[in-house]
Amino acid sequence: MTKPALRDWQSVRDEVRRRIHARQWKPGDLIPNETDLAAEFGCARATVNRALRTLAETGLLDRRRKAGTRVALQPVAKATLDIPVIRHEVEGRGQTYGYQRLARDWAVPPAQVSGSMRTPASRQMLHLCALHLADDLPYAVEQRWINTATVPAAEREPFLQISANEWLLAHAPYTHGDIAFSAAAADEAEAALLSCAVGAALFVVDRLTWDNAASVTKVRLIFPPGHQLRTAL
Amino acid sequence: MTKPALRDWQSVRDEVRRRIHARQWKPGDLIPNETDLAAEFGCARATVNRALRTLAETGLLDRRRKAGTRVALQPVAKATLDIPVIRHEVEGRGQTYGYQRLARDWAVPPAQVSGSMRTPASRQMLHLCALHLADDLPYAVEQRWINTATVPAAEREPFLQISANEWLLAHAPYTHGDIAFSAAAADEAEAALLSCAVGAALFVVDRLTWDNAASVTKVRLIFPPGHQLRTAL
Numbered sequence: 001m002t003k004p005a006l007r008d009w010q011s012v013r014d015e016v017r018r019r020i021h022a023r024q025w026k027p028g029d030l031i032p033n034e035t036d037l038a039a040e041f042g043c044a045r046a047t048v049n050r051a052l053r054t055l056a057e058t059g060l061l062d063r064r065r066k067a068g069t070r071v072a073l074q075p076v077a078k079a080t081l082d083i084p085v086i087r088h089e090v091e092g093r094g095q096t097y098g099y100q101r102l103a104r105d106w107a108v109p110p111a112q113v114s115g116s117m118r119t120p121a122s123r124q125m126l127h128l129c130a131l132h133l134a135d136d137l138p139y140a141v142e143q144r145w146i147n148t149a150t151v152p153a154a155e156r157e158p159f160l161q162i163s164a165n166e167w168l169l170a171h172a173p174y175t176h177g178d179i180a181f182s183a184a185a186a187d188e189a190e191a192a193l194l195s196c197a198v199g200a201a202l203f204v205v206d207r208l209t210w211d212n213a214a215s216v217t218k219v220r221l222i223f224p225p226g227h228q229l230r231t232a233l
Numbered sequence: 234m235t236k237p238a239l240r241d242w243q244s245v246r247d248e249v250r251r252r253i254h255a256r257q258w259k260p261g262d263l264i265p266n267e268t269d270l271a272a273e274f275g276c277a278r279a280t281v282n283r284a285l286r287t288l289a290e291t292g293l294l295d296r297r298r299k300a301g302t303r304v305a306l307q308p309v310a311k312a313t314l315d316i317p318v319i320r321h322e323v324e325g326r327g328q329t330y331g332y333q334r335l336a337r338d339w340a341v342p343p344a345q346v347s348g349s350m351r352t353p354a355s356r357q358m359l360h361l362c363a364l365h366l367a368d369d370l371p372y373a374v375e376q377r378w379i380n381t382a383t384v385p386a387a388e389r390e391p392f393l394q395i396s397a398n399e400w401l402l403a404h405a406p407y408t409h410g411d412i413a414f415s416a417a418a419a420d421e422a423e424a425a426l427l428s429c430a431v432g433a434a435l436f437v438v439d440r441l442t443w444d445n446a447a448s449v450t451k452v453r454l455i456f457p458p459g460h461q462l463r464t465a466l
Contacts, residue, residue, distance in 0.1 A: 017408065077317075080312070082292075182462070185433065201417050201433075208466070233409060233442065
């Protein structure tokens with residue numbers, strides 16, 4: 001009796017996942033190569049490739065160029081986070097977006113900021129503070145430093161009509177960066193802006209982006225109590 | 234004068250990114266197809282494909298099967314989060330991992346838990362509370378409900394030597410799930426376990442996993458003040 005062919009990559013993915021869950025293929029096991037699997041499943045090798053690549057991206061398989069594909073020994077769940085412009089995020093929730101520039105000034109940043117941005121410690125940088133709103137309620141406070149040596153056009157932008165969050169994405173693309181999530185107690189200024197108690201637990205996102213070797217911007221986004229960042233696993 | 238050929242996919246990726254940053258290709262523009270780009274760059278079409286795929290994964294390009302590849306109109310930054318077993322996470326920081334099971338009992342979960350896990354509202358579920366340590370200091374509190382209809386083997390596991398966090402990954406693989414990050418104020422029990430003040434801002438991870446249509450487990454991980462979850466952009 002021949003098995004029915006698996007036509008699409010999703011069916012191949014499901015069958016490979018089934019074998020791993022059923023421990024037919026155990027953690028650390030080398031699984032058959034793509035050519036053999038394609039022959040067994042009656043599909044194109046590219047179909048198998050797509051399925052295995054997807055499972056590797058979720059951490060279930062461990063693919064090595066020459067050593068073949070193994071069932072992951074220490075499966076690491078992977079989640080992909082989309083980090084949209086805040087205006088798009090708010091509008092995506094079906095809410096009306098609002099924006100208030102609170103401050104735009106030049107200042108020498110704290111040593112921790114110039115250190116992480118690799119800018120001269122005594123050089124003034126463009127500093128912004130803004131409030132993002134959703135349906136007229138505070139959605140996030142944005143505190144930002146911009147390296148105008150990397151983004152000279154920012155020197156002429158007042159950021160009154162458009163947030164730096166949105167302006168930079170259009171005017172200063174970045175090559176890489178890092179992002180950190182944490183919790184922080186609201187200080188007096190944050191509590192006033194976010195309409196919460198001093199000391200309330202706030203969700204905080206810190207982001208630093210680079211255009212190759214030059215830092216672009218360092219931003220802290222502070223969200224009111226109850227804010228959640230969700231994604232699929 | 235002929236341009237030097239771009240040999241590897243990284244060079245192709247960098248050149249495509251340069252053109253987008255230089256606004257030679259603007260947001261919304263359709264870029265040349267892979268065959269034309271391969272001819273221009275003097276490389277294989279697969280090399281171009283790999284480069285474009287990578288840029289699409291970071292949100293810079295928007296690829297449609299039939300409509301071709303465009304420069305993204307609303308670039309969305311994407312970050313991939315690795316979510317390892319807590320023991321591996323602690324050991325990866327070069328610290329010594331410790332584990333204490335605090336409670337293992339059967340209880341009817343709050344309606345919010347049975348509702349999101351789609352289990353009968355009045356059915357008892359396996360409930361666990363545990364403390365993870367790094368170099369003998371509290372690293373995270375784990376509060377967990379396990380659906381033993383999906384994972385019957387958990388009924389016989391005492392979770393004294395191994396955390397449910399680690400045991401489930403080996404014994405109850407999941408097909409999908411969701412994860413949420415937020416901040417919460419420490420209650421008295423959390424403050425005592427995490428050696429912090431009541432009301433301190435704690436970083437919280439909520440995760441719900443499924444094996445196809447059956448829920449596997451719902452877990453809340455609570456981290457002490459100062460904890461950061463970091464990843465590359």
